[in-house]
Amino acid sequence: MNAQVNVRPTLRLTMAQALVRYLDALRIQTPQGVLPLFGGVFSIFGHGNVAGMGEALYQYRATLPTYRAHNEQAMAHSAIAYAKAHLRQRMMAVTTSIGPGATNLLTAAALAHVNRLPVLLLPGDVFVSRRPDPVLQQLEDFNDPGLSVNDAFRPLSRMFDRICYPEQLLTALPRAIQVLTDPAQCGPVTLALPQDVQTMAYDYPLDFFSPRVIVPRAQAPAAQELEDAVALLRQARQPLLIAGGGVLYGNACEHLRRFAEQHGVPVAETQAGKSALPWSHALQMGAIGVTGSPAANALAQEADVVIAVGTRLQDFTTGSHTLFAQARLLNLNVNAMDAHKWRGLALQADAGLGLEALSHALEGWRSAPEWHARAHTLAQDWRERVAQITGQTDTGGRLPYDGEVIGAIQRSVADSPSQDIVVCAAGTLPAELHKLWRAGRPGAYHVEYGYSCMGYEVAGGLGVKLAQPQREVIVIVGDGSYLMMNSELATSVMLGAKLIVVVLDNRGYGCINRLQQACGGAPFNNMLADCLQAGPGAPAIDFAAHARSLGALGENVKTITELEAALQRARAADRSYLVCIDTDASRTTDDGGCWWEVAVPEVSPRSQVQQARSQYEQARQAQSV
Secondary structure, three states: OOOOOOOOOEEEEEHHHHHHHHHHHOEEEEOOEEEEOEEEEEEOOOOOOOOHHHHHHHHOOOOOOEEEOOOHHHHHHHHHHHHHHOOOOOEEEEEEOOOHHHHOOHHHHHHHHHHOOOEEEEEEEOOOOOOOOOOOOOOOOOOOOOOOHHHHHHHHOOEEEEOOOHHHHHHHHHHHHHHHHOOOOOOEEEEEEEHHHHOOEEEEEHHHHOOOOEOOOOOOOOHHHHHHHHHHHHOOOOEEEEEOHHHHHOOOHHHHHHHHHHHOOOEEEOOOOOOOOOOOOOOEEEEOOOOOOHHHHHHHHHOOEEEEEOOOOOHHHHOOOOOOOOOEEEEEEOOHHHHOHHHOEEEEOOHHHHHHHHHHHOOOOOOOHHHHHHHHHHHHHHHHHHHHHHOOOOOOOOOOOHHHHHHHHHHOOOOOHHHEEEEEOOOOHHHHHHHHOOOOOOOOEEEOOOOOOOOHHHHHHHHHHHHOOOOEEEEEEEHHHHHHOOOHHHHHHHHOOOOEEEEEEOOEOHHHHHHHHHOOOOOOOOEHHHOOOOOOOOOOOOHHHHHHHOOOEEEEEOOHHHHHHHHHHHHHOOOOEEEEEEOOOOOOOOOOOOOOOOOOOOOOOOHHHHHHHHHHHHHHOOOOO
């Protein structure tokens, strides 16, 4: 008698078809309900992906939208910004051809890795069969014929795999999704797709395309670590909590507020953590670190315990390990490496569960009354100072500076500025925004400052708008970053994803020009006036005209009053709108800040460099190592 064999139903698909079908089927549980995990796929087609991935994406275009961009790096930035705007709960994939299409993704991969943000990178790859070897755009390594340019993604990816057989998807895809959705491992995943394998068929099990709904995992603290953390805090009289991006990604903003209020703990924010607590909260001390407020940094220098929640503790946060070197450090973080940084006491847990457990175990404990009162006073003084800085409309005939422009942007909305999302990435603006932007709700502040990538701004703004179409997205960008990458302004017009772009034109890289001189260097190769020039010299760039050439609307203004009027027109417009204003390259907000380690040459003929080196060596004495 023959035994009956149960045969799993199968579906014959190409590898590319199976990949796209799987992505299309994925769902995730969010506070808004069960939603598609992937909001779409950004793609620029070439010979390495147009036949395989292109045909597959076409079949699923109704449920998994394909967005055509103008630059591979930019579209990956858009995908990353989309995930950040969704607090890492939803994401996008990106597919390119082989060769330059793939390597254009490398900068974005590094950005996602540094910022712990999910993006699925699907670069085309060379033929596995090697029949046409070497194919157009193929890198030939004389020692390793299996090497392609995509191997450059290995150190830039949380997970890297090359799909050499169609059936490999059955293990590779679930592993990739696990990494992308794991709060501790989260970051970019690269699946290199050889173009011949994209088109190969396989009989995939039909149930492979019915994956379970993803429920984000939240790790509770271990009992011993919690006990040690509670013992440390019960001894503290002057605690300070630093809120990092993990507070937002862990949906822990309400837990943070309750913890701060119940225990009288003032809160400072990193760039990634800004907006975790409303700017108007009595215990909101503002930005911490090199770009920090005087209120937050004063308390950081006096605190006996610093509770770092969901932060990488990068050098801008710690003042290159000088700002709170006197304090005991408690690291509440879901990532083990971050939890154990700088000899801090580790509490490895989800931010919300960790704060909740701490608060319950610390019942009856509060900071010293005088510390609590001092925090209230410093916070209120700083709010009043911010209002003074950003309230300036008459610049006395001088060019306005970034702080005054920021004030005009926040005044341009009549009802509630918390409905806006501000986007920025590099230059002087992140420092000014970190100090001065008044974020009223979680996610209202979107500044990429882990990688501080010039060119992220417009592309990132597009991703944010696709994620939050109901909100006004305001991209604030310097002329240098805008010139590096602006092509997705045209994409925003094509997609009807309206952006308001404010360009601050200071005729060069003003931020690095100031840093160059602070290190004793002469002004050189940063401002256009200080660059090597020939013929007609540096052009006078009309940014508004450029925006109009890309299909957007645009205008140039000269004063803060004119800027406010232009922003009202931008808000009323039916498409992306760029406003450009000339700004002062030398003025910044003097309030706040702390030391940041930038190495200064030991030997130089310039006396200014010698003096800067002496100051540098003296400042390093305060570092905790």
